[in-house]
Amino acid sequence: MPGVEPDSPxxxxxxxxxxxxxxxxxxxxxxxxxxGIDLSAEDRRPSGICILEDKDATTRLLGADAExxxxxxQSGPQxxxxxxxxTRPIGRKRMDDRGTVHLRACDRALLERKIRFLPITLGxxxxxxxxxxxxxxxxxxLGFRVIEVYPGGAxxxxxxxxxxxxxxxxxxxxxxxxxxxxxxxxxxxxxDAVTCAWVGRLFLLGQAELLGTRREGxxxxxxxxxxxxEAFLQGVREYWxxxxxxxxxxxxxxxxxxxxxxxxxxxxxxxxxxxxxxADRGEWTGVxxxxxxxxRYLKQCPEVVFGLSVxxxxxxxxxxxxxxxxxRAGKRKKFPWRWKPRLVPEGxxxxxxxxxRRARDDQPPSRART
Numbered sequence: 090m091p092g093v094e095p096d097s098p099x100x101x102x103x104x105x106x107x108x109x110x111x112x113x114x115x116x117x118x119x120x121x122x123x124x125g126i127d128l129s130a131e132d133r134r135p136s137g138i139c140i141l142e143d144k145d146a147t148t149r150l151l152g153a154d155a156e157x158x159x160x161x162x163q164s165g166p167q168x169x170x171x172x173x174x175x176t177r178p179i180g181r182k183r184m185d186d187r188g189t190v191h192l193r194a195c196d197r198a199l200l201e202r203k204i205r206f207l208p209i210t211l212g213x214x215x216x217x218x219x220x221x222x223x224x225x226x227x228x229x230x231l232g233f234r235v236i237e238v239y240p241g242g243a244x245x246x247x248x249x250x251x252x253x254x255x256x257x258x259x260x261x262x263x264x265x266x267x268x269x270x271x272x273x274x275x276x277x278x279x280x281d282a283v284t285c286a287w288v289g290r291l292f293l294l295g296q297a298e299l300l301g302t303r304r305e306g307x308x309x310x311x312x313x314x315x316x317x318x319e320a321f322l323q324g325v326r327e328y329w330x331x332x333x334x335x336x337x338x339x340x341x342x343x344x345x346x347x348x349x350x351x352x353x354x355x356x357x358x359x360x361x362x363x364x365x366x367x368a369d370r371g372e373w374t375g376v377x378x379x380x381x382x383x384x385r386y387l388k389q390c391p392e393v394v395f396g397l398s399v400x401x402x403x404x405x406x407x408x409x410x411x412x413x414x415x416x417r418a419g420k421r422k423k424f425p426w427r428w429k430p431r432l433v434p435e436g437x438x439x440x441x442x443x444x445x446r447r448a449r450d451d452q453p454p455s456r457a458r459t
Contacts, residue, residue, distance in 0.1 A: 123289035128171055131216060140286070141287065154223065167234070171285065178193045179304070179305050191209075199308070238308065240282075240284035248262075256280070263280065295394045330443070332451040340359045340362070357386035369446060373416050384407070
């Protein structure tokens with residue numbers, strides 16, 4: 090994922106699930122629930138809260154940590170996105186310690202992107218940091234995934250105004266994203282909480298980047314544009330050309346350097362390439378085993394990965410598995426190559442034509458004898 094250092098944690102795939110329904114039948118949709126919190130430094134001042142279920146937002150203001158925790162427990166979110174520093178810089182055991190360390194790696198990453206923010210050791214930010222750390226630990230003990238977000242920076246990246254500059258413009262910008270239910274009299278803290286929740290949703294959908302390190306803390310930021318690693322695009326191009334062995338080599342190279350959900354998704358594509366190679370050879374037992382693995386890996390993924398719809402791929406897999414079972418039972422003569430997915434990521438121009446069966450030159454390079 091862009092911006093993630095090697096020691097960053099895996100993304101939590103969430104309870105996505107996927108039914109084994111026949112293609113064509115409606116798939117049972119499981120809602121994505123995210124709680125966004127625009128945390129205040131002290132509980133005597135209200136914090137903005139947003140419960141985002143899919144794209145439907147409900148907002149309110151709450152004070153004490155206990156009230157916030159109760160609401161999170163009642164909502165049962167897949168992730169809690171908090172606008173507050175959730176870790177201290179390495180070298181600081183307490184925020185009121187006097188020292189020269191003021192920035193974490195994630196804060197320096199924001200500076201590199203020219204995103205304005207208040208240093209976490211400045212004035213009231215110290216109290217906010219300590220409260221954020223306490224709240225994170227309390228929620229994590231209850232089993233919730235908690236991430237740090239920065240709504241002002243996220244608004245900059247998404248091209249919508251911050252609350253200090255244009256509150257009405259912020260509300261309109263959030264609505265243009267497709268968020269429904271924002272109250273006309275929602276406060277600035279509630280609108281920032283909506284932004285927090287939206288970034289949490291992007292995180293679950295694999296459309297965000299993580300800045301910083303696991304050891305010192307991570308900030309989740311939305312991707313400004315859909316960015317695809319070159320190895321992924323090379324794998325897709327080879328796939329279009331029916332060069333499945335070469336395609337799987339590119340996907341495998343990227344898989345070794347990835348974390349979930351991208352790791353599971355790439356593993357699915359690798360197995361799919363292998364399945365097409367076996368199908369070209371007529372090795373139906375191998376095809377059946379490989380397609381079952383593809384289905385298993387895809388079910389571990391969110392709805393969208395690398396700009397591709399996981400749900401649509403699952404529908405195709407189910408149909409292909411049944412077709413292979415019919416071939417093995419003698420009820421079908423040919424493999425349905427016309428069902429091969431096009432694999433055109435969002436924002437990428439696909440080919441006018443693409444090869445279905447395996448290309449003749451799709452062979453591993455010969456190895457020199459030693």
